[in-house]
Amino acid sequence: MTTHPALTLQALTSLALAVGWALHAGRLYRRLDRSRRDPLTGLWTRDGWTRRAERVIRRHPRAAVLLADLDGFKPVNDRHGHEAGDAVLAAAGERLTAWCGAHGVAGRLGGDEFVAVLDNDERLDDRLADLAQLLREPVDHHGLQLTVGASIGAARLAALPEPTLSAALGAADQAMYQVKGRTRRGRRLLLAPAFAVLRSLSHRFRLAA
Template identity: 55%
Template structure:
């Protein structure tokens, strides 16, 4: 290659490398490094799209019960193992029909394209997590909202209804699940 051609190609090569690095950084920012699930930022756009286009969509919120006690009793490495196990269980439960996310701390969300058995999810989440030869007891409160129960298919409204239902589940005793009430 001659010098003018190399000189002309260098900026394009630089931009290609820059774009590739930036793309990888953005992808990592949309994934939780501990669980591999989408973060809130990576999940929201997909969840909004599913709610807008899928009349059978379901939004689920999960909050691990007494998670601080797990960290305080067994240590943060065990807490991390519980978070990773919860993520794996959510992924297994929704399969290809949904998108799970870790919203932060010990709070998770799932949006699915069809109504799945939330009782089965609650049962999965209540199974002890094996960590270094010890079975760590885990509990979760689950709230959910069917798209059909919303006047408009808004993610904000679905999350609000699921959140209210999740706190109702906590009020009925931990390790419980509760649906959003039908809007009037």
């Protein structure tokens, strides 16, 4: 069977276009993926983290969500400058990532606010205490020992009347702000009870389910 040269050329042209579009789409995806990473900490930004947290929650009914706010970050930033503040944020991101390990996803919402989702709430209280201790460890910056604390609030999905990411973030947010102002250097943590979501949810962390 003889193939007409014009048809062969058309097929090759179509194949080249398809390959070109595939390469272009791949580059766009990688660029978009990078844009969802915080350049300072390497953590997922709000959009990238939300997508991954939604997947974790769909697959793991016993997932847990936490919010962490660094206590004492502003005085460090004001006294020692933005480079020192950036060093503290970068260290917090690295420690949160290590703490999550292969069973969680960490993110940075902005400023000194961090977020994470775990696929299992087993030993959550102990794990939160470990995280608080990690975040309290001094950060070495040009010979300075920079120290901050952390207020951490968490919510178990299984304990919520509405087991969604939005509800979990609202409950964790309320738990965190009950701790904040009453503790020093993250020495106390609060796990959100199920009734927390019956109050009005915080709009700052409401994310589309």
